[in-house]
Structures are given as structure tokens and as C-alpha cells.
Amino acid sequence: MSRYDPAAIEAKWQQHWDTEEVFKAKADPARPKYYVLEMFPYPSGNLHMGHVRNYAMGDVVARYKAACGFNVLHPMGWDAFGLPAENAAMERKIHPGSWTYANIANMKAQFRSLGLSLDWSREFATCDPEYYGQQQALFLDFLEKGLVYRKAAVVNWDPVDMTVLANEQVEDGRGWRSGALVERRELTQWFFRISDFSQELLSALDGLENWPDKVRTMQANWIGQSRGLRFGFALETPAHDHDRIEVFTTRPDTLMGASFVGLSPDHPLTKALEKDNPDLAAFCADCRRTGTSEEALEKAEKRGMDTGLRVRHPLNPDWHLPVWIANFILMDYGTGAIFACPAHDQRDLDFARKYDLPVTATFEALTDPQPIADTALVLPKSEKVRWINHFTGLTEATGDEAIAATIAKAETEGWGTGVTQYRLRDWGLSRQRYWGCPIPVVHCDSCGVVPEKKENLPVKLPEEVSFDRPGNPLDRHDAWRNVPCPACGAPAKRETDTMDTFVDSSWYFARFTSPGAATPTDRAEADYWMNVDQYIGGVEHAILHLLYSRFFARAMAICGHLPGTAAEPFDALFTQGMVTHEIYQTRDAQGRPVYHLPSDVTDGRLADGTAVETVPSAKMSKSKKNVVDPVGIVNRFGADTARWFMLSDSPPERDVEWTDAGAEAAHKHLARVWRMASELAPSLPQAGESSAEAAPKGVSDAALARLAARTIHDVTQGIEGFAFNTSVAKLYAFTAAIQKSAAPASDRAAALRILARLMAPMTPHLAEEVWTMLGGTGLLARLPWPEADPALLVDDTVTLPIQVNGKRRSELTVAKDMPKAEIEKLALADVAVQKALAGGAPKKLIVVPGRIVNVVV
Numbered sequence: 001m002s003r004y005d006p007a008a009i010e011a012k013w014q015q016h017w018d019t020e021e022v023f024k025a026k027a028d029p030a031r032p033k034y035y036v037l038e039m040f041p042y043p044s045g046n047l048h049m050g051h052v053r054n055y056a057m058g059d060v061v062a063r064y065k066a067a068c069g070f071n072v073l074h075p076m077g078w079d080a081f082g083l084p085a086e087n088a089a090m091e092r093k094i095h096p097g098s099w100t101y102a103n104i105a106n107m108k109a110q111f112r113s114l115g116l117s118l119d120w121s122r123e124f125a126t127c128d129p130e131y132y133g134q135q136q137a138l139f140l141d142f143l144e145k146g147l148v149y150r151k152a153a154v155v156n157w158d159p160v161d162m163t164v165l166a167n168e169q170v171e172d173g174r175g176w177r178s179g180a181l182v183e184r185r186e187l188t189q190w191f192f193r194i195s196d197f198s199q200e201l202l203s204a205l206d207g208l209e210n211w212p213d214k215v216r217t218m219q220a221n222w223i224g225q226s227r228g229l230r231f232g233f234a235l236e237t238p239a240h241d242h243d244r245i246e247v248f249t250t251r252p253d254t255l256m257g258a259s260f261v262g263l264s265p266d267h268p269l270t271k272a273l274e275k276d277n278p279d280l281a282a283f284c285a286d287c288r289r290t291g292t293s294e295e296a297l298e299k300a301e302k303r304g305m306d307t308g309l310r311v312r313h314p315l316n317p318d319w320h321l322p323v324w325i326a327n328f329i330l331m332d333y334g335t336g337a338i339f340a341c342p343a344h345d346q347r348d349l350d351f352a353r354k355y356d357l358p359v360t361a362t363f364e365a366l367t368d369p370q371p372i373a374d375t376a377l378v379l380p381k382s383e384k385v386r387w388i389n390h391f392t393g394l395t396e397a398t399g400d401e402a403i404a405a406t407i408a409k410a411e412t413e414g415w416g417t418g419v420t421q422y423r424l425r426d427w428g429l430s431r432q433r434y435w436g437c438p439i440p441v442v443h444c445d446s447c448g449v450v451p452e453k454k455e456n457l458p459v460k461l462p463e464e465v466s467f468d469r470p471g472n473p474l475d476r477h478d479a480w481r482n483v484p485c486p487a488c489g490a491p492a493k494r495e496t497d498t499m500d501t502f503v504d505s506s507w508y509f510a511r512f513t514s515p516g517a518a519t520p521t522d523r524a525e526a527d528y529w530m531n532v533d534q535y536i537g538g539v540e541h542a543i544l545h546l547l548y549s550r551f552f553a554r555a556m557a558i559c560g561h562l563p564g565t566a567a568e569p570f571d572a573l574f575t576q577g578m579v580t581h582e583i584y585q586t587r588d589a590q591g592r593p594v595y596h597l598p599s600d601v602t603d604g605r606l607a608d609g610t611a612v613e614t615v616p617s618a619k620m621s622k623s624k625k626n627v628v629d630p631v632g633i634v635n636r637f638g639a640d641t642a643r644w645f646m647l648s649d650s651p652p653e654r655d656v657e658w659t660d661a662g663a664e665a666a667h668k669h670l671a672r673v674w675r676m677a678s679e680l681a682p683s684l685p686q687a688g689e690s691s692a693e694a695a696p697k698g699v700s701d702a703a704l705a706r707l708a709a710r711t712i713h714d715v716t717q718g719i720e721g722f723a724f725n726t727s728v729a730k731l732y733a734f735t736a737a738i739q740k741s742a743a744p745a746s747d748r749a750a751a752l753r754i755l756a757r758l759m760a761p762m763t764p765h766l767a768e769e770v771w772t773m774l775g776g777t778g779l780l781a782r783l784p785w786p787e788a789d790p791a792l793l794v795d796d797t798v799t800l801p802i803q804v805n806g807k808r809r810s811e812l813t814v815a816k817d818m819p820k821a822e823i824e825k826l827a828l829a830d831v832a833v834q835k836a837l838a839g840g841a842p843k844k845l846i847v848v849p850g851r852i853v854n855v856v857v
């Protein structure tokens with residue numbers, strides 16, 4: 001070989017690793033384990049650069065930890081259920097399964113070309129019946145423990161996709177995929193009881209020290225703890241079996257500013273009233289046309305309707321308040337009813353102004369108090385304010401003090417209770433789709449909902465289905481639906497809802513510990529491999545996926561499928577930045593952007609000379625034509641270049657911009673490393689450094705040995721600290737120094753062998769090649785991590801500035817223990833000093849050892 005040929009090199013080493021099963025993990029209680037996991041991909045069909053970056057990072061960690069002596073588990077699989085497969089089925093008339101598995105085959109080949117140190121023997125797709133059958137077993141265990149249940153609930157209904165959407169799948173009141181306006185419907189759905197774990201999921205965040213703070217904060221906000229008061233307003237005259245309205249408030253201190261009591265359109269009392277009030281029924285029907293999310297309700301215009309009912313204020317039975325239905329009140333938060341204090345809550349104020357309801361302030365600012373106009377006086381709870389006739393007798397106090405005093409009063413007098421409320425709601429998992437894990441229950445007319453027998457699992461999806469109509473094909477698949485009841489044997493019907501795909505990804509990490517087990521996990525394997533030591537993925541999963549996984553780990557522990565110590569399944573989490581690329585655009589006659597492929601742009605112009613605008617560092621997106629295809633890059637430069645560049649330019653947590661120039665520079669560098677090795681190789685005695693030796697040897701040149709030690713140290717620190725870009729920078733510098741070194745060939749070869757070992761986590765193929773070319777034996781992938789000789793890390797030189805007549809003119813790097821006389825000699829020989837002396841002798845020459853040299857001329 002006369003030039004760097006990544007295609008040949010990479011195929012060769014991938015083959016070696018494969019045949020020697022280097023990355024196959026086996027539990028071994030005698031060895032410390034390390035489980036590194038990157039979030040598994042959705043098999044869309046092709047890898048994108050974001051994947052390459054994500055998996056390159058994971059691979060650095062996996063290979064490094066293996067070299068450090070850990071028994072590493074580094075698995076990969078496919079998050080394979082979900083809507084795109086059904087959409088493809090509809091568009092292309094092909095079965096979702098065929099589409100999915102074809103994509104997996106394609107992507108797997110792309111994965112393999114990257115040379116990742118993955119244990120493919122553990123691979124699974126979540127749409128494999130072996131996987132989802134175990135998920136059904138989990139579901140039945142959860143059912144037995146009361147961790148999953150059925151209830152009627154108001155849901156977001158996507159009328160085009162004909163499915164229920166989670167709140168976060170509703171964007172601006174529209175379905176995230178269909179774009180259709182979402183409606184509210186009441187359906188009986190399955191729910192995981194995640195809200196029972198709110199407190200626990202919140203407080204355990206404190207222990208996750210190796211998670212990014214921003215992720216912990218996002219989770220905490222999502223769980224949304226509020227402390228407040230729960231109490232009731234007595235109805236003046238009972239209506240439809242209701243004699244009081246329970247409310248939840250976080251500001252009980254403002255009770256004297258109550259203006260009205262508000263009910264959600266979905267409140268049971270509202271529903272009772274609707275029956276004999278057609279106007280109210282019409283109003284509520286209208287309200288239900290918006291989504292259920294807080295965001296949707298927040299944005300909608302405030303609307304309401306007076307029910308005509310009146311309630312008594314708990315502090316004064318003669319004080320009567322009207323009861324309104326208001327569209328901004330959620331049914332599944334608190335009690336679905338509120339008391340409104342317009343003076344101190346903006347939503348209430350907007351509402352009160354619109355319907356001309358009273359606005360009564362209960363406190364005012366200490367300095368320069370203003371009357372309430374169109375802006376509510378919402379003060380932070382910790383600020384001191386002046387209270388107006390407060391029923392607890394407070395005058396100047398903070399909101400927190402007033403809240404505490406109010407709750408205490410309510411509890412002593414017995415009309416209310418202090419409570420902690422969470423925003424987190426139970427997780428609705430029912431989806432009316434085909435391409436998901438069937439919920440393993442049967443509906444029987446006499447027995448009700450009957451769990452499928454475990455020996456009948458997996459409940460497999462039927463193969464022959466049609467997607468020619470919207471809705472769930474399982475609903476119209478009679479052969480599949482009609483089954484005998486598992487309890488009484490009478491004709492019954494299968495549940496046709498399938499599980500939310502978030503379920504599939506909430507426990508895959510546990511399944512990887514024993515992917516073939518006949519139960520969800522093999523406890524010995526799970527006990528050995530759990531927890532995931534390092535989890536790596538995109539920040540877009542910072543909330544739901546991680547929260548659901550944390551819930552699942554707890555629920556699985558309750559059912560005995562995981563040890564209790566795995567309740568927090570991910571010891572450390574790293575969220576990487578995006579891969580971006582410039583956008584090239586021109587404008588059409590209307591001024592709208594027209595996008596151009598990078599390949600059509602040369603020096604900022606199109607072929608016809610039109611100048612293009614450049615948008616820097618934009619997220620890659622097909623519609624903007626700024627996507628770089630990893631396959632093309634690997635074909636052109638090799639996987640090592642793609643990996644090296646993805647790791648080199650930015651800190652891993654930040655975005656990195658893909659540029660052609662950057663990729664070319666990375667490639668050139670790797671080619672240089674290869675060339676240096678190939679030039680040195682012939683001159684070496686083929687003695688061989690064996691892979692059994694841990695410590696690098698052979699660099700006798702003092703400067704090179706020192707730099708090698710320093711590089712080992714710094715690269716190691718970079719990897720340990722997830723600062724791969726700094727490791728790469730040190731490797732660049734080390735390469736340049738070896739190239740420039742005048743040390744004997746054997747020294748430079750030894751230095752290059754160290755370089756290869758340090759590069760192995762990043763560019764594993766080239767590293768193996770260089771190692772072998774320079775006489776290393778065995779696979780680098782099995783070689784221990786080099787250790788720096790601590791003696792060589794001690795810096796024993798010092799740099800002294802040289803001042804001439806008080807001005808810094810030069811500097812001198814000398815050994816720390818160099819005698820004064822020698823330093824004087826060197827200083828006088830300095831070019832700048834000679835120039836200043838102009839042939840004469842200095843008036844004075846002062847050497848302050850370790851600090852400075854002063855010359856007076």
C-alpha cells in the first residue's frame with residue numbers, strides 16, 4: 001500500500017474484530033463492568049450525521065473503558081414501532097413490518113461501516129415479537145400490582161390520524177404529525193400510575209449528580225410540585241347531588257380577593273348542569289374543541305359562562321360568590337375547580353374584565369402602591385407586601401408567611417387542608433394504531449377485562465392488514481379480534497389498542513442485559529450489568545423518555561425484574577449537541593428563500609454566477625437542502641475521518657458545524673499519520689511490542705518521552721471529562737511534534753505507537769493499522785490503556801522573561817536547577833540582548849532564579 005486507503009483498512013479491521021468477537025460481552029462477576037449506552041435509533045432508513053456524532057462519542061467511552069480493564073457492555077438495537085411505518089405502508093402499500101425491517105438492514109450496514117465496538121449479538125428491534133411479548137408480560141405484572149389501570153379520560157383526539165395524542169404531541173392545538181386541529185374526547189384508556197411516584201421521581205433527582213443540571217431542572221419542572229390549600233365552597237342550594245365545590249389553590253393568602261368560583265368544562269358538576277341547559281352544553285362542546293394541554297388552554301382566549309349557582313365564602317357565610325364555567329380550567333389538575341382572584345392572577349383578571357366581575361386586591365406593594373388596572377399584581381412569594389384587612393391579622397409580611405398563616409388557620413378551624421400537588425399526570429399509553437405492542441387483555445361480556453394468560457404471550461400482531469382506510473386496522477380484523485375469554489372461555493374480543501411507543505423505549509436498556517431471556521430480564525444478568533454507567537443521547541429526550549424510564553425501572557423493581565438499586569437506571573447522562581451545516585439560499589420573485597445543495601455552490605455562487613446567501617450553523621434538514629449524508633462521507637474519506645471530525649471541532653455538549661474543509665483537514669491529518677508510520681516501518685527491526693504489555697516503552701529521546709507522557713495524561717483527562725475535542729487537539733500536537741522530532745527512527749516509531757493507542761477510541765481502524773505497521777502485535781482493541789510515567793509528567797523546566805532596561809525583550813527556557821552563572825551566559829548569548837549591547841558589556845546583569853533576568857545597558 002502506498003497511500004492511506006481507508007476503505008481497505010477499515011474493512012480489514014472490522015473483519016478482525018468480528019471474527020475474534022472482541023466486543024461480545026459476557027457477565028463475569030470477577031471483573032468490574034461498565035455499561036455504556038447510546039439512545040437507540042428509530043429505523044427511519046438512513047443514518048444521519050447526528051447519529052454518527054452520538055455513536056462516535058459512545059464508542060470513545062466504550063473502547064476507552066475496555067482498555068482500562070472494564071468488562072464493557074455496549075449494545076445496539078432499534079426503536080422500531082411507530083407511526084412512520086404505518087404512513088409508509090399507506091403511501092407505498094407495503095407492510096409496516098417489511099418497511100421497518102428493510103430499513104433496519106440498511107441502517108445496520110451503515111452502522112457497521114463506522115466500526116463501532118458494538119455487541120451485535122444482543123441486537124433486537126422493539127417490534128420483534130420476542131421483545132414485545134416480554135413487554136406484554138411486564139404489562140400483566142404491572143396490572144397485578146396496580147401500576148397500570150383503565151379509566152375514562154378526556155384525551156386529545158387527532159381526527160386525521162384517528163388516534164389519541166399525548167399533550168406533548170399537540171403543537172399549537174394541532175397534531176404533531178397530521179397538523180390537524182386536535183379535539184377533546186372522552187375515551188376509556190389505559191394509564192400507568194406514574195403520578196403515584198411524583199414525589200419520589202422529584203426527590204431522587206438530587207442524587208443524579210452525573211446528569212446535566214438542565215435536564216434535572218426540566219424533569220423537576222415537568223413533575224411540577226406545588227404546595228397549597230384544598231378546601232370547599234358550600235353551595236347555597238345543592239345541585240345535582242353536589243353540595244360543595246372543592247378547589248385547590250397555591251395562593252390561599254388571597255382568599256379575601258375571591259371574585260368567583262370557576263369550574264372546568266369537564267367538571268362532574270358542569271356535566272350534570274349541561275344536561276338541562278342547552279346553552280351551557282353548546283358552550284362546553286365548543287370549549288372541548290381545543291386540546292387538553294395547558295399550553296393550548298393558555299393560548300386560547302378566556303371564555304366563560306355563568307351557571308347561576310352561588311356559593312358561600314368559607315370565611316363569611318353571608319358573602320356569596322357566583323359559579324362560572326371557564327375554559328382555562330383543566331379537569332385533571334388539582335380538583336378541576338378554582339376560586340379566582342383577579343387582582344393577583346392574570347388569567348383571572350382577563351376573565352373578570354371581560355365579564356365585569358369584581359377585582360379586589362388583598363395586598364399592595366410597600367412603596368408606591370398602584371390600583372389594579374389590566375395587569376394583575378403577582379408578587380413573588382418571598383417579597384414583603386402590605387396586607388389589606390388580612391383575615392389572619394397580618395400587616396406587613398411575605399406571601400410565603402401569609403400562605404403558611406392561612407393554611408394553619410384553615411387547618412385549625414377545620415375548613416381546609418394543606419396539600420402538595422403535582423403537575424405530572426398519569427401516563428396514558430393507549431394508542432389506536434396497528435404498528436405497536438398489543439395490549440394483552442381480552443374484553444368479555446361476563447368477566448369484564450381479562451388479562452391474557454402469560455403462556456399465550458406474545459399476543460402477536462396479525463400479518464394481513466389493510467391500511468386503505470383511516471383508523472386502526474385491528475378494529476376491523478375480526479379473525480384476530482374474536483377470541484375465547486381466557487377466564488370463562490365464552491366468545492370475547494381482544495383489546496385493539498396498542499401501546500405508546502414510549503413504552504418500548506422505557507425498558508430496552510434492561511432487556512439488553514439478557515436479550516434472550518424467557519422473562520423480561522434474567523435477574524443474574526440484570527444484577528450484574530445494571531445500571532447503565534454512561535447514557536448518551538439527545539437533549540430532546542430530556543423529559544419524557546428519561547422520566548418514563550425512571551418510572552419503569554421502579555415499576556420493574558417492584559415486580560422483581562430489576563434490583564431495587566436500579567431504580568435510577570442511568571448513573572451518568574450526557575446530552576450531546578447537534579450537527580449543523582450552512583444553508584445556501586437565493587430568493588424568488590416574492591422574496592421567499594430558495595435553497596441550494598452545497599454541491600451546487602462554488603465560492604458563494606451558483607453555476608450561473610448568482611450570489612447565494614449563507615445561513616451559518618443551521619440544523620440539518622432535508623427541506624433546507626443542508627443535509628450531509630454519512631454514507632457519502634464514509635465512501636469518500638472513510639469512517640475514521642467522519643468520527644475524528646465529529647469529535648474534534650467542538651465540545652461534545654455544543655453544536656458542531658459540518659464543513660467540507662473541516663472534513664478534508666481531518667482526512668489529511670489521518671493520511672499524515674498513516675504516511676509517517678509507513679515511512680518509518682521499513683527501518684524498524686521487527687521485534688514487536690506485544691499487546692500484553694501495558695506500559696509504553698521505547699521512547700528514549702527525553703523531549704519526545706516527556707511529550708508522550710504529557711499527551712497520555714491529557715488525552716486521558718479529556719476522555720474522562722467528556723471533552724473529546726481537547727483530547728483530539730492534544731493528539732494533533734503530538735503528531736506534529738513527532739513529525740518534527742530529530743530523534744532516531746526507533747524513538748519516533750515508539751512515539752507513533754503511543755499515538756496509535758491514544759487514537760484507538762476515536763479512529764480505531766487507522767490505529768490498529770499503524771500499530772501493526774510499526775511492529776505492535778495483537779489487536780489494539782484488546783490492549784490496555786497506556787499509562788504515563790509520573791516522573792515524566794513533572795515539569796522541571798522554567799521560562800524566564802529577559803528584560804533589557806526594564807522592557808521585556810525575550811525569554812529563556814532552562815532547567816529549574818540551572819546554576820546562575822550558566823543562566824547569565826545563556827542570557828548574554830540571546831539575540832535580543834546582543835542587539836541591545838551592540839558589542840559592549842552590560843552595566844548590570846541580575847538573575848533572579850526561577851523568576852526573571854534583568855539586563856541594564
Ligand code: ANZ
Pocket residue numbers: 226248249250251252254328329330331332333334335336337338339340341343344345421
Ligand atoms: C387562587 C389564586 C389566587 C391562584 C392567586 C393563583 C393566584 P400552580 O402554581 O401551577 O400549581 N388552578 C388550580 N387548579 C387549576 C386547574 N385545574 N386549572 C387551571 N388553573 C388551576 O397553579 C395553581 C393555581 O392555579 C391555583 O392557585 C389556582 O389559582 C389555579 F392570586 O387559586 B390559584
Ligand code: ZN
Pocket residue numbers: 444445446447448450485486487488489490492
Ligand atoms: Zn369471560
